[in-house]
Amino acid sequence: MSINVGHIRAAVVTMRANRWRSLLTMFGIVVGVASAIVIVSIAQGVKNSITGQVNAFSKNVITVGASSQDPTGLGLTSIPFVSTLTYQDAKAIAKIPGVQVSVPLEVLSGLPTGDKTLRHGIVFATTQNLPQVLNQTLAYGAFFNDQDSNAFSAVLGSNAAIGLFNDPIPLGYSFTWRNQQFVVDGVLNSFETTPFANDTLFNNAVFIPVGAADQMSLYNNPVYQILVKVKKAALLPAVAKKIKTTLLNSHGGQADFSVLLPSQIAGSSTSILNLMTELTLGIAIVSLFVGGVGIMNVMLVSVTERMHEIGIRKAIGASNRQILMQFLIESTTVSIVGCMIGIVLAVLAIFSLRAATNLAPAMQWPVFAAAAVVSILIGIIFGSVPAIRAARKEPIDALRND
Amino acid sequence: MALIKLEDVSKLYGFGDATTLALDEVNLSINKNEFVAIMGPSGSGKSTLLNIMGLLDKPTHGTYKLQNRHVDRLRTAQAAKLRRDTIGFIFQSYNLLPRLTVLENVALPLAYKGIGQTRRLKYASSMLERVGMQNREYFYPSQLSGGQIQCAAIARALVNNPQIIIADEPTGNLDSAGSRLVMELLSEIHKMGNTIIFVTHNPELTRYATRVVYMHDGMIIHDEKTAVGEVAKTARDKMYSIAKKTVEDDLAGVSLLMNLVPEKDYETSKVPTKKKTKTRRRTSGGKNRKKRTR
Ligand SMILES: Nc1ncnc2c1ncn2[C@@H]1O[C@H](COP(=O)(O)OP(=O)(O)OP(=O)(O)O)[C@@H](O)[C@H]1O
Ligand SMILES: [Mg+2]
Numbered sequence: 226m227s228i229n230v231g232h233i234r235a236a237v238v239t240m241r242a243n244r245w246r247s248l249l250t251m252f253g254i255v256v257g258v259a260s261a262i263v264i265v266s267i268a269q270g271v272k273n274s275i276t277g278q279v280n281a282f283s284k285n286v287i288t289v290g291a292s293s294q295d296p297t298g299l300g301l302t303s304i305p306f307v308s309t310l311t312y313q314d315a316k317a318i319a320k321i322p323g324v325q326v327s328v329p330l331e332v333l334s335g336l337p338t339g340d341k342t343l344r345h346g347i348v349f350a351t352t353q354n355l356p357q358v359l360n361q362t363l364a365y366g367a368f369f370n371d372q373d374s375n376a377f378s379a380v381l382g383s384n385a386a387i388g389l390f391n392d393p394i395p396l397g398y399s400f401t402w403r404n405q406q407f408v409v410d411g412v413l414n415s416f417e418t419t420p421f422a423n424d425t426l427f428n429n430a431v432f433i434p435v436g437a438a439d440q441m442s443l444y445n446n447p448v449y450q451i452l453v454k455v456k457k458a459a460l461l462p463a464v465a466k467k468i469k470t471t472l473l474n475s476h477g478g479q480a481d482f483s484v485l486l487p488s489q490i491a492g493s494s495t496s497i498l499n500l501m502t503e504l505t506l507g508i509a510i511v512s513l514f515v516g517g518v519g520i521m522n523v524m525l526v527s528v529t530e531r532m533h534e535i536g537i538r539k540a541i542g543a544s545n546r547q548i549l550m551q552f553l554i555e556s557t558t559v560s561i562v563g564c565m566i567g568i569v570l571a572v573l574a575i576f577s578l579r580a581a582t583n584l585a586p587a588m589q590w591p592v593f594a595a596a597a598v599v600s601i602l603i604g605i606i607f608g609s610v611p612a613i614r615a616a617r618k619e620p621i622d623a624l625r626n627d
Numbered sequence: 628m629a630l631i632k633l634e635d636v637s638k639l640y641g642f643g644d645a646t647t648l649a650l651d652e653v654n655l656s657i658n659k660n661e662f663v664a665i666m667g668p669s670g671s672g673k674s675t676l677l678n679i680m681g682l683l684d685k686p687t688h689g690t691y692k693l694q695n696r697h698v699d700r701l702r703t704a705q706a707a708k709l710r711r712d713t714i715g716f717i718f719q720s721y722n723l724l725p726r727l728t729v730l731e732n733v734a735l736p737l738a739y740k741g742i743g744q745t746r747r748l749k750y751a752s753s754m755l756e757r758v759g760m761q762n763r764e765y766f767y768p769s770q771l772s773g774g775q776i777q778c779a780a781i782a783r784a785l786v787n788n789p790q791i792i793i794a795d796e797p798t799g800n801l802d803s804a805g806s807r808l809v810m811e812l813l814s815e816i817h818k819m820g821n822t823i824i825f826v827t828h829n830p831e832l833t834r835y836a837t838r839v840v841y842m843h844d845g846m847i848i849h850d851e852k853t854a855v856g857e858v859a860k861t862a863r864d865k866m867y868s869i870a871k872k873t874v875e876d877d878l879a880g881v882s883l884l885m886n887l888v889p890e891k892d893y894e895t896s897k898v899p900t901k902k903k904t905k906t907r908r909r910t911s912g913g914k915n916r917k918k919r920t921r
Contacts, residue, residue, distance in 0.1 A: 350784040355845020406754065526859050534724055540683060541736045544704050623717070 231572035232551050236558040239527075250523045251563030253516020254603065258567025258596045261509035263574045264532045266586035274589050276294040285325075286358055286457050287301070287465050289318070289451040290483040299350050308447035311480045312435060314472060315352075315451045321467045323460040331446040333438060337407070337431050339400035345603040346385050346429045348402065350438040350446060356413070358452040366396045366411030368432075375436035379407040383415040384428040405441055407433060461486055513599060516563065518605035524611035535615050536623030544556070549616035556608025557601055564600035568593060628695065629656035630822055631680055634690035636699075638675050638845075646756030651845040652689065657838075659790070663815045663824045664859070665832045667842030673826045674795050676842070680824065681714050681793040682706045694790075703744040711739055716785025717794035717825075722780035723768040727883045730757065730764040740787065754782040758812055779847065785821075792816065794825040798832065799836055810835045814855075846864040 240247040291308035315329035331350035337343050353370045356362065369378045379400075386395050386409075398409045416427050428581050438446060465484050472482055528535070535548060543551075575586045638650035649672045657663055665673045677692060678684040682698060691699040698709065715736075723732045730751050737747035755761050758778045768776055777797055784792050794813070798806035806829065814835045817823050825836075833839045839859040841849035853859040 233726075239725050242726055412853075533721055537718075537722070537724060538735070538739075539707065539712065540681070540716045540718075542707060542739045542787070544707040547739055605832070619684075624683065 232554040233558060234619070235551065236555040240558065240562070246523060247506065247559060247562075250264070250559055251516070251566065253291060253512055253514075253519050254563030254600055255516075255567040255570065257509050257513030257516055258513075258564045258600060260512065260575065260594055261506060262314060262585065262588075262592055263578075264502060264509060264570065265592050266571070267411045267499055267578070267584050268573050268586050268588040269589060270584055271498055274585060278336045284360065284487060285461065285578060286487060287453040287461065287468065288483075288485045289314075289468060290423045290454060290485060291447065291449060291481075304577040308449065309476060310448035312446075312448065315448070316452060316477060317471055318453055318468055321464060321471065323456055323464045323467075325454045325456050326357055327451060328352050328354045328358045329448045330355075330450045330452065331435065332448055332449040333433075335403045336388060337400045337402040339398060340391060341389060341428075343385055344384075344433055345389040345587035347426060348431045349431060349449070350433050350439070353433055354454075355432065355452075358590045360414075361416065362414050363411045363426075364414045365394050366409070369410055369434050370395055371540060373434065375440060376434065377405055377407045377437050378410040378434065380411045380413060380432045382413055382428040382430045382432075385431050386412050388429070389431075395493035402433075405437075407437075410416060418432065418465050430571050438585060448490040478496065491565070497578065513603060516560070518601040520556050520559055520604065521610055523559075524552065525614070526607055527555075528611045528615045531615075532618065532623045535618055536620055536625075539618075539623060543581055545616040549612045552612035552615050553605060553608050557604030558609075560600045560604030564597055567600075568596060628658075629692075630659045630661075630694060631655070631657040631694075631824075632692040632916070633680070633686075634692075636676075636679060636686040636691060638679065638684070639687045641794070648845050650686070651849055655840065655850075657822065657824065659822055660817070661822055661824075662814070662821075662835060662837045662855070663756070664843060665824065665826045665835035665841045666828070666830070666833070666839060667848075671842040672845040673842055677793055677795050680791075681716060682710045683716075686887045691732060703820050711736060713785065713790050715789040715792045717777065717780045717784050717792065719799040721794040723776055724781075728765050728864070729760065729771070729779045732768070733779060733786055736783060736787045736880060740879060748889045748898075751786055754786045755779065757785070758782045762888055772805070773801050774808050777801065777805070777809045778812060781809065781816070785816065790822055792821055792825075796826050796828065796857045798827065798829065800898055806832065824890070830858055905912065 272400070289310065291310050294455060310329075312329050312331070315327045319323060330349055333348040333350055336348065337350065353368055363380070364383065366380070368380050369376065370606060380391065381395070386393055389395065389400050390398050392398070393622075395409050396411070396485050399406050400406075400409070413427070436460075437504035453464070453468065454463055468484050469480075473480060476482070538548060538551075546555065573587070575588055578584050578586050633653055633655045634651070635652045635654060637648065637652050640647040640649055643801055651672075653672075653676060655676075665676065667673050675684070679686050679707060681699065682693075685698050685701075686774070689699070692696060692711070693709070698706070701709065724735070727735070730748060733754055734747040737750060741867075742750075748825055750762070752764060755764055758781055759780050760775060760782060763771060763779070771779065780797075784794075787840035792813070797813070798809050801809060811833055813823055813825065817835075818892055819838075821828075825832075826835070833853060834856060836853060836859070837855060838852050838863065841861065849861055851861060
């Protein structure tokens, strides 16, 4: 064992003696480790916030979508052009036992204009239970209720309030949409924004009562989603099944809709993220591999340069195994130091990402451990060819080499 | 009982037409506590012989018995172990590893033996003290003189307490003062009971030896016992005159030596001295002349 401590020390001495060469050798490992950790942390951070959101507001909520497939899993692009879901469907679902509330979200076209025209917004027709389903409260004012479901009142998302009136509290203000005047009843609290999730949509949305839309003769508006809140989590599968049969009946046997449980929502919105993570991780692994080849190359040169040293060591009694260990420990030290530098860089990058963006990368110890293990393996695997070469050298040949 | 016994040992290098016969059926046995000097012209196979005796190389033919054990076909791991435990090496140059301190260099064989750091440094330190280098422990080899490097190398060769010390031209790179320092040290070690085999081109240094072996073309052409403190007769009479600068002188000296040694009688320790040869000494330097006390 003591010889190994000596080896590590010797390896450090060698590395110091060739500082620049060692640094350049480590470069691939440093880049690979740093990027792998950062990427995995970002992905995990995003996943955490998506599941966090889903758990917060979609808890016990079944999402009935307009098509049988969720093409991308991205909320923004899954708005269908043709929808067969109707307000009647929402009403039918509300009658299923175990369902607490069933809320339709109709998507309507046209730009609302207050002090300004809301360009990046969307108008939803919905019912009074939306806040309950979204598990969201109002920042100001009140949500419209069933009594004024025919009134031309509206509730704004936090960004929509700014977008229309440049005023965070535009209660009582009015705006025009499709030549109809609407009065602002309330403003929703801001949804925590999460990449790839629906929430940015809601922050920019204008919500009007379904009855108002009907009065404007906008019948059979496409229903984007029906959000169904179930009384107990245990009832989720049963209710989802019942929704499917109910809708199949009313849609004449056509499965032109999707019924997603909360877990499936999180799953579908992370699938693209997973794909991207895997691709970038692949690049990081290539970088680690290149780093390993770099180590091998430098170690081969080092072995050639130090033939005489190997000869002396063998002459004074070093066995092949001891020489093998010396060079393996040297290459592993290089890769471990590279890994440590990579980890430090990754942590710095993660902290600056946290400070500068809303990505909130999540550091995970298993990832660091995996990086360390992979680095050690790379040091051993790519160091073994040069080390074996050094160990196999006959002492007399090594000594004669100058 | 012989400590080292070589029987019909040959060493061939290369293949086909390029084959070199570096050792040609050499027979040599060396007893415990002998102090053997090996001499001979360049390329005569001295280093090859030493490397085989030191288990750094294997003979192509013949047998080698070390301490009565066959060692000519040892596996590398066994050879390494035997080398570590019974043989200490001193080379002509680049003896010490440049990135380790003198102390660490000396302690290195003990590290390969698996001895703990504290103990081996302590032991290495006492070895350095023995060779008069205690105040150079933390120096790096680049900060030492040639003689000091060789002294440290001797300390390292001794640190395992090996029976045999093998030194290939240990004074080859040293001036006369450095050579004396190194040889005095080896001589002291010899008195402690070690067996020492060294190669030299300097006949003066046979003074320290108890036996001188002369080689030529891979063969031992002469082998004589000498008294410690005296330059070996053959070396004195013949080689003095041939320690010259030119190749011609070298060749002339060697052929002279060849003439003097009867073909079938390599083992004799008595070589007739012919007065005629004295005339060749005219070329030798005044310094050498002075030392030849008659
Ligand atoms: N690795 C080798 N490959 C081929 N030939 C070799 C090799 N090593 C030595 N020889 C040859 O073997 C012969 C003996 O070499 P050796 O090194 O033993 O001579 P030496 O007596 O030590 O000479 P010097 O006094 O110059 O050190 C020489 O002819 C040399 O060319
Ligand atoms: Mg030689």
